[in-house]
Amino acid sequence: MQRRFIDYLIISFKGIAMGAADAVPGVSGGTIAFISGIYEELINTISQVNFSLIKTLRKEGLIAFWKQLNGSFLLALLIGVIVSYLSFMRLAKYLIEQHPILIWSFFFGLIVASIYFVGKQITKWKLSTLVVLLFGAFIAYYITTLPALSDNENPMFLMFAGAIAICAMILPGISGAFILVMLGAYKTLSDALHDFDMKKVALFAFGAVIGLLSFSRVLKWLFKHYHNLTLSLLTGFIFGSLNKIWPWKEVITWRLNSKGEEIPQLEKSISPFAFEHDPQLIAALFLMAAGFLVIFILERIGSKQR
DSSP: OOOOHHHHHHHHHHHHHHHHHHTSTTOOHHHHHHHTTOHHHHHHHHHTOSTHHHHHHHHHOHHHHHHHHTHHHHHHHHHHHHHHHHHHHHHHHHHHHHOHHHHHHHHHHHHHHHHHHHHTTOOOOOHHHHHHHHHHHHHHHHHHHSOOOOOOOOHHHHHHHHHHHHHHHTSTTOOHHHHHHHHTOHHHHHHHHHHTOHHHHHHHHHHHHHHHHHHHHHHHHHHHHOHHHHHHHHHHHHHHTHHHHOSOEEEEEEEEOTTSOEEEEEEEEOOGGGOSSOOOHHHHHHHHHHHHHHHHHHHHHHHHHO
16 A cells, blocks of 8 residues: 555544544544544554564565554654653543543544444345444443442453553543553553653553554454454444443542542533533533544545545
């Protein structure tokens, strides 16, 4: 695929959107990749990272190695993802703590639009497709109802959390950041990024690389042999994740973090009219529409490049 500089710049912007989404507990960067038209290329590229690349490098040189790796695509995307993730994680933490209704409203609109645009790519609907969609929705919904664990700073656990979370991050609808919250590793990682604790970051990254290289091969196989069913499952994942994104929550249980501060452990979605504080309904509806529009624009950009 012959690409110009402007094409790689657009890929970097898509990476920025993916990184921003992955930084928020409840939103999946995989959803952004899917909507923007780079998901299958990303999965195929990652799944082709193996020892044959080293053989190509030794026998045919750097140019052949870079071409086989699809290196320009990966580099452009990773620059966007890493820059966005490292910077937006701090912003996301502040917004979730200070303006939760507004940020969740924006992402709720984003996810609703994603359901439509991912679902419409299913070329043939039948009973098995519907069953798989409902199954995916149930699994994703169930995950959103699980309580968060206490913070865990064990090095081996952080590596394990990286492997699990990265699999979720590339699955549309399953939030890698939310998996980190559930495992009790989100705050540990965000603190490590804030404090530039490179040892913890490196352990997480190592686990993420192992998980990514393994899981991408599974996804590639599923897309090749069960394309419609895989799309249906991913659509179900996105639909089921709406419970986590719903802006108006009631805290059912609290827990203490590592600093002894009370933070929500389990929350329940409620009506904005039953919300005991200001529901900010007008601003929330506006931001839902804005989130929907963002996905609409990304889908239009992605459809031009397919």
